[in-house]
Amino acid sequence: MSERLRQGLYHLILWLVALLFFSPVAWIVLCSFKTRSDILAVPPKLVFTPTIANYLDLFQRENFLLELRNSFTLSILAVVIAIVVSFLAAFCFSRFRPKATDFLMFLLLSIRMLPGAAVIVPVYLMYVAFGWKDDLAGLTLFYAMFSIPFSVWILKGFIDGISPRFDETALVNGGSWFHVIFKVVLPQVKPGLIAAFIFNLIFVWNEFLFNFIIGGRTTLTIPVALATGTYSEGGVDWTFVSTLTTVYILPPILAIYFFQKYLLVGMTFGTVRGEV
Amino acid sequence: MAEARPAPGRAAEAAFRPWAVLNDRRFLPVILLAPVLIFFIIWNTIPTLWLLGLSFNNYSLTSGEPPSFIGFDNYISIFNDPDTWGSLSRTLLFVVLGVGIETFLGMLLGFLFWGSTRLPGRRVALTLLFAPMILTPVASGTFFRFIYDPTFGALSSILRALGITGVDLLGDPDTAYWAVLAVDVWMWTPFLMLMTLAALASVPKAELEAAAVDRLPWWQRLRLVIFHHGKFILILGVLLRTIDSFKTMDLVLQMTKGGPGVTTNTVALQLFRRAFEGFDLGWSSALAVLLLLISIAFTATFIFVLNLRRERAGP
Numbered sequence: 001m002s003e004r005l006r007q008g009l010y011h012l013i014l015w016l017v018a019l020l021f022f023s024p025v026a027w028i029v030l031c032s033f034k035t036r037s038d039i040l041a042v043p044p045k046l047v048f049t050p051t052i053a054n055y056l057d058l059f060q061r062e063n064f065l066l067e068l069r070n071s072f073t074l075s076i077l078a079v080v081i082a083i084v085v086s087f088l089a090a091f092c093f094s095r096f097r098p099k100a101t102d103f104l105m106f107l108l109l110s111i112r113m114l115p116g117a118a119v120i121v122p123v124y125l126m127y128v129a130f131g132w133k134d135d136l137a138g139l140t141l142f143y144a145m146f147s148i149p150f151s152v153w154i155l156k157g158f159i160d161g162i163s164p165r166f167d168e169t170a171l172v173n174g175g176s177w178f179h180v181i182f183k184v185v186l187p188q189v190k191p192g193l194i195a196a197f198i199f200n201l202i203f204v205w206n207e208f209l210f211n212f213i214i215g216g217r218t219t220l221t222i223p224v225a226l227a228t229g230t231y232s233e234g235g236v237d238w239t240f241v242s243t244l245t246t247v248y249i250l251p252p253i254l255a256i257y258f259f260q261k262y263l264l265v266g267m268t269f270g271t272v273r274g275e276v
Numbered sequence: 277m278a279e280a281r282p283a284p285g286r287a288a289e290a291a292f293r294p295w296a297v298l299n300d301r302r303f304l305p306v307i308l309l310a311p312v313l314i315f316f317i318i319w320n321t322i323p324t325l326w327l328l329g330l331s332f333n334n335y336s337l338t339s340g341e342p343p344s345f346i347g348f349d350n351y352i353s354i355f356n357d358p359d360t361w362g363s364l365s366r367t368l369l370f371v372v373l374g375v376g377i378e379t380f381l382g383m384l385l386g387f388l389f390w391g392s393t394r395l396p397g398r399r400v401a402l403t404l405l406f407a408p409m410i411l412t413p414v415a416s417g418t419f420f421r422f423i424y425d426p427t428f429g430a431l432s433s434i435l436r437a438l439g440i441t442g443v444d445l446l447g448d449p450d451t452a453y454w455a456v457l458a459v460d461v462w463m464w465t466p467f468l469m470l471m472t473l474a475a476l477a478s479v480p481k482a483e484l485e486a487a488a489v490d491r492l493p494w495w496q497r498l499r500l501v502i503f504h505h506g507k508f509i510l511i512l513g514v515l516l517r518t519i520d521s522f523k524t525m526d527l528v529l530q531m532t533k534g535g536p537g538v539t540t541n542t543v544a545l546q547l548f549r550r551a552f553e554g555f556d557l558g559w560s561s562a563l564a565v566l567l568l569l570i571s572i573a574f575t576a577t578f579i580f581v582l583n584l585r586r587e588r589a590g591p
């Protein structure tokens with residue numbers, strides 16, 4: 001077999017594997033362009049006349065725009081707060097190494113390793129007692145808190161990688177610590193900030209349990225709508241579900257297309273660096 | 277220590293400017309840590325203590341009575357509860373099988389994609405491949421319910437074409453568990469493939485070439501060169517997946533709600549349902565405390581391996 005043919009065959013196999021993994025998602029995206037009767041056709045139709053009626057329908061639902069707006073504001077606000085706070089803490093852990101550094105890093109990580117249901121029971125009681133339930137600010141702060149461990153871990157790894165000599169040079173030349181933190185270190189950890197930002201965003205965007213428990217009518221986001229909406233009125237409204245899912249999974253998919261080189265850092269708490 | 281000590285003149289000057297505290301080496305670490313600590317105390321320490329206290333109480337929201345102290349009764353009740361043991365063993369089996377299959381397939385795919393740098397449209401292909409792990413389990417669970425649907429699901433009609441009729445994968449107690457496990461494998465095999473690729477990338481090219489020159493058999497190349505360099509990344513991947521898999525809940529909730537019967541009830545889901553459907557908060561708190569301890573053990577293992585890797589990594 002010629003070298004070119006072998007190479008071509010190899011590439012074909014790789015593409016088939018990728019498409020195989022994507023096929024369930026592709027199927028749902030396809031379904032969102034079908035009419036109701038096409039979706040429920042037996043056997044399922046591969047060839048059909050596409051329609052965008054489902055999307056028009058979706059955007060006219062009373063709660064949809066609220067949910068979409070909530071999903072965006074909640075994830076962006078929470079993650080921005082988390083990153084600012086985490087960057088300062090990560091700088092402190094990396095440069096000053098306070099006595100409790102290892103212990104605190106451990107505690108932070110263990111928060112993220114807990115099953116969500118175990119975390120949310122006491123938080124639920126606390127929110128009910130303090131009257132924070134069904135409040136966008138309360139929810140945002142909770143998500144921020146949940147994004148902190150991951151951000152601190154990623155950012156500490158990146159700051160550790162920057163030689164303290166940069167700090168020393170700046171300080172000796174009369175720069176303040178403020179200058180060191182924001183003008184010397186911050187620009188150098190840009191990849192870390194991007195990775196932390198993107199992967200926290202995906203996490204909050206995807207999270208449903210916490211919002212389901214400590215949120216309410218005003219804080220509805222799309223995963224909550226998906227979880228509750230699928231059980232309404234007896235049967236499942238598959239046109240609605242497939243359309244909502246398609247709209248919802250688009251941002252994460254675009255994110256991993258554009259930020260693919262941060263995928264490894266993002267999926268491993270910054271413990272494994274590199275590109276694939 | 278050149279940086280720590282401002283000139284005497286400047287120090288006196290600093291006393292009149294409150295914000296100069298921000299630049300003081302003695303206070304700076306505290307100031308930098310304060311926001312995280314505040315977050316930590318409000319949203320973690322207080323709830324955890326609350327949880328701990330509640331786990332020793334009999335407290336049900338449905339009874340309308342205030343919590344009453346019952347000592348270790350909740351823990352004893354959990355210990356004697358066959359449902360908890362059932363869901364715990366079901367979860368462990370889920371973890372072992374799921375992570376095992378995902379590791380195997382992930383490594384296979386990782387090796388397959390090793391030489392793919394010249395693949396046309398590689399970035400798109402990898403995006404498609406990594407998509408399952410980045411989607412919310414709520415959405416994946418939902419559309420797999422659709423795919424598994426016995427009458428108009430895509431998979432059912434494929435099975436029908438193969439001559440297998442009348443299967444309701446999620447409705448049948450014999451198959452529901454495996455159907456959920458299959459979705460988990462679909463979601464997370466790409467993650468272990470990613471880790472395998474990372475592990476392979478950490479193998480120095482020179483050593484691989486040396487092994488090729490020495491005509492080492494493939495299994496020795498695998499053992500002596502590839503695993504020698506890549507094992508820690510791979511172990512970290514497997515550990516992260518184990519921890520995550522132990523928490524599996526959203527997916528099951530969305531696909532089967534733990535049913536039919538309790539055949540797909542995981543321990544996290546059981547906690548969730550006992551707390552927010554049964555409103556038995558004392559009992560659930562006790563279970564949450566136990567899961568907390570298990571998670572801490574997992575985390576400790578993860579950090580242990582991380583440090584091991586750092587030590588072995590050398591210069």
